[in-house]
Amino acid sequence: MTPFFSVLISLYNKExxxxxxxxxxxxxxxxxxxxxxxxxxxxxxxxxxxxSILDHRIKYFKQDNKGASAGRNAAISKASGQYLALLDADDIWQENYLETINQLITFHPEQAVFATAVTIETSNGLVRSMYSINNIKDKEIYIVDYFKSSYINTVLTSSSTVVHQNVFDKIGTYDTSLKSGQDTDLWIRIGLQYKVVFINDALVTYRYEKKSLSNRTKRSDKPKYDNYLKFEATNPGLKKFIDLNRFSMAILSKLENDRSSFKRFEKEIDYNNLNKKQQFLLKQPTSVIRCLHFFKKRMQHFGIHLSAFK
Structure with missing residues (x-):
């Protein structure tokens, strides 16, 4: 019998x-x-x-190391469920996660992309993710434009997103040619085609810090956003979303003293899409950015989480 959900896990060294x-x-x-x-x-x-886990619903496959995107694509190709639920190999669902997603599907059968809020686990405790949805309320359901709702944090993550099986047929799967930003690339392609049914209920614990882009990106691996330039011209929400991503990469470039990457990202940014804090930071020298970054880390140690995005 065909399952309703296929839960897709790409696994690499998560014992x-x-x-x-x-x-x-x-x-x-x-x-x-x-x-x-x-x-x-x-x-x-x-x-x-x-x-070590004995359950007939677990279907286990292995392949030579090809990267997370290739692993996820392999899982997608083997899925038989009507809806595909993404899950990273070190994240955790609350026990009512799939039940809640099923309710969203029942309430909105005409939609194809569903997501819940997440809690981000850091070295200094749990932080509830925030989103750029007007007048957002706890446990309320929204049908949102992906880009406009993701200016602070993305409403789609690799552990809190469920899509109808037809979505990947329409937009394609993960782009294995990208060295970084594969998730963001997928979310952009989804956002260009679909609305997102989102419930502001944190049913996923996302162990973000260990795999944060800022913790593992090497200078040569920074993502490029050239593929979306033609869409940015006619989609202001997408343009602002990508400019905010460019801002993050520009600040990372400053932290690494990578001047060429900073210039590449900064020249594409429309400063009108940034808040005053972000505009100020882009104009600061590397020494100031590093001091502010150190201060931010120290504040996190005391449970105070500072952000340029709010």
Whole structure:
């Protein structure tokens, strides 16, 4: 019998997390699902951890290491469910996550993309993600434009997004040619074609800090946004969304003293799409940016989370 949900997990060296992640799926109050795990060439005990869980709904595959996008694409190709639920191999769902998504689908059967809010786990505790949705209220449901709702944080993440199986047929899967920003690229392609049914209920714990782009991006890996220039010209929401991403990459370039990348990102930004704080930061020298970055980290240690996006 075809499952309602296919839960898609690309796995690489998450031996300390994958069992808890899968158990959070098996504990769901909505039980009509399969779990597709694609081991993308792990060199640790990840395979042992998966095989220690006995449940006929877990379908385990392995391949040589090709990267997270290739692993996710492999999982997509093996899914048989009507709806595909993305899940990173170290994140956790609340037990009513799939039940809530099922309710969203029932309420809005004409839509194809669904998401919940997330809680971000950092080294200094949990932080509730914030979104640029007007008059947003806790546990309310919204049908939103992806770009306009994601100026502060993205409403789509790789653990809180569920799409109808036809979505990937229409927009394509993850772009394996990209060295970084594969998720953002996918969200942009989704946002150009679909609205998002979003519930402001934090049902996903997203272990963000360990895999944060700012913690692992090398100078040569910074994403480019050239593919979207033609769409930016006619889509102000997309233009602002990408300018905010360019702002983040420009600040990262300053932190790394990567002047060429900074100039590349900064020249494409319409300053009208930035708030006063962001405009101020872009004009500061590297020394000031590094001091402010250090101050931000220190404040996080005391549970104070500063952001240029709000």
């Amino acid at each position: 300390g997390f994958i069992k808890t992640t899968i158990e959070s799926v098996l504990s769901q109050t909505f039980q009509d699902f399969e779990i597709i795990v694609v081991n993308d060439g792990s060199t640790d005990a990840s395979e042992t951890m998966v095989n």
